[in-house]
Amino acid sequence: MTIATGANEVTSLLGDGAKLWIATTAGLYSREGSTVRHYGGSDVRRVARMDGEIVAASLGGRVARVERGRLASTTLPDALVLTQAIAERDGAACAGGLDGLWLRERGDAAWVAAARRSGPPANDISALAVDGERLWVGTFDHGLAIYERGTWTRFAHAKLDHRVNALLVEERAGAAARIWVATATGISIIDGTAVSQLGKQDGLPARGVLALARLRDGRILAGTMHGAAILGAGHPIPIGLKQNLEASNVWAVAESEDGSIWLGTTTGLYRGRVDDKEWTRYSVATGHLRDDWVMALAPRGPAIWVGTYKAGVSRFDLTGDGVTATPLGDGWINPGGLSWHGQTLHAATMEGVRTGDGAQATWTEMRGMPGKDTTATARIGTTLFVSTRRGLVARTP
Structure with a gap:
């Protein structure tokens, strides 16, 4: 049935006797018999009955109630925004939104924010990095936090964007480690309480x-949306322009045992050194990859493991200036999703974590994840941490 032009995306329904209340992305409507009525609002996500009134929760606006054929304000807290759920029974009510869960014990009681359990800033976790007993946890759009001995601490700063793509711990002799944070607006370097x-x-x-990686000489290698660069003293050294590389969207960076720099891009895998006039490209066309979207790199000894978006992992064995590529499977590898822990290779994929020895095309699925889409793994002592799009998991033997 057509409600009105532009109002066919229905988000919630409520039966009210002979009347049907309809929440849509174009506002709140009711239908009774053949009569359709519009009450205003926009992007309404929930319609419910509360305290004997019809209320509508809108994305980007406060909860409103129907009064005299239009939407009017309610007594819900101003802090409750982007409401996604609302319900009431015998005076007790609850409402959930971007600012968390709010509760009301009875009809004449005040609304109070429900206590939040200790945890990361958001469940959508993008990156992990280990600094001694500290685990640095980056999220896709809710910033950075530290997990240490069971306690969570938010880390926020004016020079730190809340959209975290990758993390790197730079260990320093005689000083605390520096934390490098790759974000949507550049790189933030955390040195104690100072941030540059x-x-x-x-x-x-x-x-x-x-992407971020530390080179053997101590400098930092960064992959960006338009090439890569080496960061040290002085101005960043760009990689790709002089060599005329088609290396945009550099999702993975690494240095192998022989000193080669590797760039994983959406057009294949590149290998070379900073001063080389030409770099070698490995791709589907050269027969080395089964997918040109390279998302993760994990060097170890005389080999480097290459994770691709939709064709799993390949092992590149280094033989002088050449390589031998062996496909191993398994699945859709997420950015930065390959890590060695001891003798085991961990692959964070869209279908969960897979573990293997890196030699054979045999993988074991890690069970017990809160969601299939896993993004990274990190180990502190005997505890393995797995980040997912639905939170952080700590696994102990």
Whole structure:
């Protein structure tokens, strides 16, 4: 049935005797018999009955009630925004939104925010990094936090974007480690309580930074949305422009045992050194990959494991200036999703975590995840941490 032009995306329904209340992305409607009525609002996500009134929760607005044929304000807290759920029974009510869960014990009681359990800023976790007993946890759009001995601490700063893509711990002799944070607007470097920032205006190839790795000489290798760069003393050294590489969207960076730099991109895998005039490209066309979207790299000894978006993992054995590529499977590898822990290779995929020895095309599925889409693994002592799009998992033997 057509409600009205632009109002066919229905988000919630409520039966009210002979009347049907209809929440849509174009506002709140009712239908009684053949009569359809519009009450206003926009992007309404929930319609419910509360305290004998019809209320509508809208994305981007406060909860409103129907009064005299229009939407009017309610007594819900101003802090409750982007409401996604609302319900009431015998005076007790609850409402959930971007600011969490709010509760009301009875009809004449005040609304109070429900206590939040200790945890990361959001369940949508993008990156992990280990700093001694500390686990740094980055989220896709809710910033950074530290998990240490069972306690969570938010880390926020004006020079730290809340959209975290990758993390790197730079260990230093005689000093605390520095934390490098790749974000949607550059790189933030955390040194104790001080935070500095590098952006495109400072010489990065692009604003969006996707990957980080530490080189053997101590410098930092960064992959961005438009090439890669080496960061050390002085101005960043761009990689790709001089070599005329088609290396946009550099999702993975690494240095192998022989000193080669590797860039995983959406057009294949590149290998070379900073001063090389030409770099070698490995791809589906060269017969080395089964998918040109390279999302993760894990060097170990005389080999490097390459994770692709939809064709799993391949092992590249280094033989002088050449390589031998062996496909191993398994699945859709997420950005930064390959890690070695001891003798076991962990692959964070869209279908869960897979473990293997890196030699055979045999993988074991890790069970007990809150969701299939896993993003990273990290180990502190005997505890293995797994980040997912639905939270963080700690696994102990």
